Amino acid sequence: MSDTIAAIVTPAGEGGVGLLRISGPAALAIASGLFHSPGSGSPAVVPWRVYFGEIRDPESGATVDQVLFTLFKAPKSYTAEDVVEISAHGGVYVTSRILDLILQAGARLAQPGEFTRRAFLNGRIDLSQAEAVADVIGAQSERALQASLGQLKGRLSARLGELYDRLVSVLAQLEAAIDFSEEGLAFQKRETSKSITDEVMREMDALIESYRRGKIEREGARVALVGKPNVGKSSLLNALLMEDRAIVxxxxxxxxxLLEERVRIRDVHIRIIDSAGLRENPEIIEEEGIARARAALKSADLALLVFDLSLPLDGNDELLLAEAEGKTKIVVLNKCDLPERLDTGALLARLGGEEPVRISARDQAGLEGLIDAIRARLPGGAGDAEPVVLTRARHREQLIEAREALMRAGESLEQGLSEEFAALDIDAALQCLGRVLGRSCSEDLLDEIFNEFCIGK
Ligand SMILES: Nc1nc2c(ncn2[C@@H]2O[C@H](COP(=O)(O)OP(=O)(O)OP(=O)(O)O)[C@@H](O)[C@H]2O)c(=O)[nH]1
Ligand SMILES: [Mg+2]
Incomplete structure (x- = not known):
């Protein structure tokens, strides 16, 4: 039997309302000892109904605040236990005074994340949903919010739960084969086991890949502006930010x-990075800047390769093309307000069909087209199939581990080794999925996850 916990749920500071939450078997007894509604004193509380009344200090009888009082009866509450919520005035003193009375009446101060931890331990939500609570609170953009809400509503759980069930069925087949090994039958079962395992692995790949998208949704895509000196990278940064941020x-x-700025363009929010111009044989003073530009290009989710339309292609442009080999990129032809001297045909031939975007950073022309192109290249744009997004590194690590185990299982099935080997590996993969969902996880892991939460959540 768990004890009764309480906390101020709203952030510290002054606000219109301060919410206190009490959860556990004694929640109602504790709260109703403090609450008095006008007329009837302590009413017989009907759950999920809001009552207006006063919190009084039981010792002195003095009114502490006028509040609203709601009982959420187990199991239909946030924690799946009896929960009382008291909406008081949002003052630092008044809320802590009420909390003191609740603690004096026998509740214990909740640990960070403890309400959500109880929701998980009581089986109302699984671990990935509990983590999504923190992600919804931390979301900084609409897309991050939607990804976390999807996870909170159980989309990831449903998807992983389904993979889990399929692997359990394979495991059952393998175990049956170990127990009753009749030649022909065993062979057929191996084939199906292998093909289900392969299928599950493919679906895991899609989920693992979705992490990159999830990360971008949370943190914003890193878009690097790269090009030789003087092509107008800093001017383009300023044009996108609509302010004179970089020196031109x-x-x-x-x-x-490097200069990094966050900018929200329609529904995408990106981190745009201006860098030093790349050139061959730089002077010593430029070398470090160029090394940083290269690093920025390497770590970027998307590279904007900027060329100067008013100059012929030269060795520095060639250098850029070589550096950006294999990157997701957009070719930007700047200074389209000047007479054209760049051999765009030759450039395009080098790029294999990539359609360049013509702009003038100086005149702010063509920026809409560039923004469309950026939007289309980022994950989450057109052509993204996987609806579930992995948002946590922890989930990704577990899936990678599970996938490796399935790979080994597939190999031993193919090589005709005893079913026991494959069974062991499939069991290992199930453990990994179980750790994401919280079906098999240690206290330490739970501590790690819930310690990140704030008190009151
Ligand atoms: N005509 C014209 N000039 C531009 C345009 N964009 C930038 N410039 C000019 O080109 C010069 C270089 O611009 P910057 O934005 O500093 O170029 P950069 O690529 O950041 O240069 P580095 O930082 O030296 O690598 C400045 O004189 C700008 O005013 C444009 O679209 N048209
Ligand atoms: Mg610059």
């Missing part, structure tokens, strides 16, 4: 360090 001069080599 007619001298090549103006930008020396």
């Amino acid at each position: 001069t007619p001298h090549p080599g103006t930008t020396r360090d």
Whole structure:
């Protein structure tokens, strides 16, 4: 039997309302000892109904605040236990005074995340849903919010639960084969086991890949502006930000360090990085800046390769093309307001059909088209099939581990080794899925997850 916990749920500070939550077997007894409604004193509380009344100090009888009082009866509550919520005035003193009375009456102060931990332990939600609660609270954009809400509503759980069940059925087949090994039958079962395992692995791949998308949704895609000196990278940064953030001069080599800014473009929010111009044989003072530009290009989710339309292609442009080999990129042809001297045909031939975007950073022309192109290249744009997004590194690690185990299982089935080997590996994969869903996890893991939460959640 668990004890009764309480906390102020709203953030510390002044606000219109301060919410206190009490959860556990004694929640109602504790709260109704403090609550008095006008007229009837302590009413017989009907669950899920809001009562207006006063919190009084039981010792002195003094009124502490006027509040609203609601009982959520187990199991239909946040924690699946009896929960009382008291909406008081949102003041630092008044809420802590009420909390003190609740603690004096026998409740214990809740640990960070303890309400959600109880919801998990009581089976109302699984572990990935509990984690989604923290992610919804931490969401910084509409897309991050939607990804976390999907997870909270159990989309990831349903998907993994389904993979879990399929692997359980394979395991059952293998175990049956171990117990009753009749030649022909065993062979057929191996074939089906292998094909189900392969299928599950493919679906895991899609989920693992979705992590990149999830990360971008939470943190914003990293978009790097790269190009030789003086092509207008900093001017483009300023144009996208609509402010003079980066220094722009007619001298090549103006930008020396990385400059990163967040910008929201329609429904995408990106982190855009301006960098030093890439060039062959740089002076010593430029070298470090160029090394950083290369690193930015490497770690970017998307590279904007900027060329100067008013100049012919040169060795520095070639260098850029070589550096950006294999990156997701958009070719930006800047300075389209000037007479054209760039051999775009030759450039396009090098790029194998990538459609470049013409702009003038100076005149802010063509930016809409560029924004469309950015939007289309980022994950979550057109052509994204996997509806579930992995948002946590922990989930991704477990899936990668599960996938490796399935790979080994598939190999031993193929090589005709005893079913016992494959069974062991499939069991290992199930453990990994179980750790995401919280079906098999240690206290330490739970501590780690819930300690990240705030008190009151
Ligand atoms: N005509 C014209 N000039 C531009 C345009 N964009 C940038 N410039 C000019 O080109 C020069 C270089 O611009 P920057 O934005 O500093 O170029 P950068 O690529 O950041 O240069 P580095 O930091 O030296 O690598 C400045 O004189 C800008 O005013 C454009 O679209 N049209
Ligand atoms: Mg610059």
